[in-house]
Amino acid sequence: MAAHVKVEGCQPKNIFLxxxxxxxSGRGGNYDDTDNNIKWDDEIPPECTPNPNILRLNxxxxxxxxxxxxxxxxxCLKTCGIEPGMPFANAILAKDPSFGSIGLVPCAIGGSSMVEWARGAALYN
Structure with missing residues (x-):
């Protein structure tokens, strides 16, 4: 698995939550091992290939x-794997390379309820 590369002073042109x-939050590639632990298979499909024009807010x-x-x-309380953010951002850049840098802000929480995402609720805020 590649290490995250910090990008100093960079502000993406387009930001998506x-x-x-x-x-x-990413459960793709997760499996239950023989000890009943959820693990990620570390496989990255081509549509999830990193791109220097796609940034993530950590x-x-x-x-x-x-x-x-x-x-x-x-x-962080669950095993995370592949999710739709990278394919989404890569598809945008493939369609229009002049779109500019893309900033993705991960804020999904597995097992949360829709009530927790309502305006004014904890996860919304």
Missing amino acids: LAGQSNM AKKSWEEAHDPFHKDID
Whole structure:
């Protein structure tokens, strides 16, 4: 697995929130091992390939080059794997390379309820 690369002083041109429940926080590639532990298979499909024009806001609120598992330091009580953020950002850049840098803000929490995401509720805030 590649290390996150901190990008000093970089502010992405376009920012998208990756909010929601387990499907957004990344459960792709997860499996139950023989000891009943959930693990990630560390496989990165081509549509999730890192791109220097795709950044991620980490839990310390610094921009870094994005790669899966995206929510590892956000949804930290669960095993995170592949999620839809990288394919989404890569598809935008493939369609329009002049779109500029993309900032992805992971804030999904697996197992959360829709009530927790309502305006004014804990996860919304």
